[in-house]
Amino acid sequence: MISSPPIPVAVVGAGAFGRNHARVYRQLEEAGGGVRLAAIVDPLPARAAAVAAEFGGAASFGSIEELVASGVTRAASVAVPTIHHLAVGRALMQAGLDVLIEKPLAATLGEADELIAIAKRTGTIAQVGHLERFNPAVQATLPLLSTPMFFEVHRLSVFTPRSLDVDVVLDLMIHDLDVVLCFVRSPVKEVRAVGLPILSPRVDIANVRLEFESGCVANFTASRVSTERIRKLRFFQPRQYISLDYGRQDVIVFSVGENSPGALASPASSRIQMVKPAVSALEPLRAEIQSFLDAVRSRSEPAVTLGEGRRALALALNIQEKITEHSHRTNLAALNTL
Ligand SMILES: NC(=O)c1ccc[n+]([C@@H]2O[C@H](COP(=O)([O-])OP(=O)(O)OC[C@H]3O[C@@H](n4cnc5c(N)ncnc54)[C@H](O)[C@@H]3O)[C@@H](O)[C@H]2O)c1
Structure with a gap:
């Protein structure tokens, strides 16, 4: 059991894998794991609403701008197609949210470098989703x-x-x-x-x-x-x-x-x-998300850094x-x- 207030989180991208992130956040929430699934974001409103309804009735939004304006979250999983990781990760980190960005970190090394630079500049906790x-x-x-x-x-x-x-x-x-x-x-x-x-x-x-x-x-x-x-x-x-x-x-x-x-x-x-x-x-995604939440809570370097995500991407x-x-x-x- 975790005594500090639950961390409100969003899942951005309510597709096949974003739904898994939502499921795990909700399972951790129900188990008293110090997290609350607060929002789901997807440009397809019906998809965002369906995943939100399936996992505890979180708020649903059609864009990052709406999510940020609502002020309901402190951290987010980024589970949008890889080609959108930079745009979504940048918008979230610039708004001060900590991020768990799905693998591969980005589509190009230039994009990966930009994500790394933004994380450094904004002081956000940023982890890449190499769940294995x-x-x-x-x-x-x-x-x-x-x-x-x-x-x-x-x-x-x-x-x-x-x-x-x-x-x-x-x-x-x-x-x-x-x-x-x-x-x-x-x-x-x-x-x-x-x-x-x-x-x-x-x-x-x-x-x-x-x-x-x-x-x-x-x-x-x-x-x-x-x-x-x-x-x-x-x-x-x-x-x-x-x-x-x-x-x-x-x-x-x-x-x-x-x-x-x-x-x-x-x-x-x-x-x-x-x-x-x-x-x-243990489900690897659950262990990964728990590790991300620990890093968010303790403001420490995540277990798998964006630099390591860049290294795998470069190869x-x-x-x-x-x-x-x-x-x-x-x-x-x-x-x-x-
Ligand atoms: N770690 C793993 O084992 C694993 C497994 C599968 C997928 N992934 C990764 O997860 C990411 C998503 O993959 P998927 O299979 O769920 O894709 P998907 O196509 O099923 O879902 C992507 C969702 O993102 C939404 N989206 C697109 N642009 C968006 C934006 N700007 N803001 C919010 N939502 C947006 C789409 O509408 C869609 O619902 C990819 O990066 C993929 O590589 C990782």
Whole structure:
């Protein structure tokens, strides 16, 4: 239970994911989590009103200007299409509201830089919504990291006609890019990538190989046109293989033990130990929003900063360039226009 007055919050953008933010704020409100869902904003008035009615009868507004004029909130989630993150984030921060901006932080690095500069100038708390960082399986893996050297990452989902303003790299792969950047902690040295549009005009499936200065290599496959849903990250580090399932929220660690001194050498396979670290089930979005509210309350740096959002975006945009280069080199671009 939290004793300070509940923080009044708004959700800006009442689409598929904004509705999830509203649901979680309302759940936290009902659980006495120090927050009150005060407003929903969307240029589609019926949509804003429907989400407001579904989650406790918050006020609904058709624009940021109306929200700001009402003075009903102190913080807001920004869940509008990525191309509008800058305009919406800027208007909110300039009005003094703290913001949780959905991933990807922005559509371009220039826009990301502007958001970072506005947050600094206005002294607002600004977090980016890389929610997999809050996945309990990712949290349980952090203390296990030694020297990760090889990653295989798969994020496959079935096609839905949403987030089509961006390609699969900015839509899905960016989650894993952010997590791997956080795990490896070394600059990226080389990027190789291939990607194809399948059902939308943008790249729907991509495969990427990153090599880091540390020598670590990471392979990523992301698809939004798959027949199955898979979200797995697996990696090797000296004497260990770790398998993380984002969806099931579990982690399995295989370690090869040392030969005991003086004992006859036993085959490595007989020295493999398998451990499943305890992972407490928790919705990543709920953990992310709680962490944002903690930062708002304590006026401290958020757990995932806009700078980290920019870092993941920069890598994603670099990957997009490599995909374009590959598609021209192989004449894929021409084939796709047939
Ligand atoms: N963290 C995740 O796992 C995750 C998952 C899905 C989407 N997202 C992100 O959430 C954001 C929204 O995605 P979505 O799938 O909900 O999109 P969506 O298209 O379903 O919804 C976007 C909503 O924003 C509204 N909108 C547009 N301009 C607006 C403005 N200026 N002010 C207020 N509302 C405005 C639209 O009318 C629409 O209702 C995107 O940035 C996306 O990348 C994140």
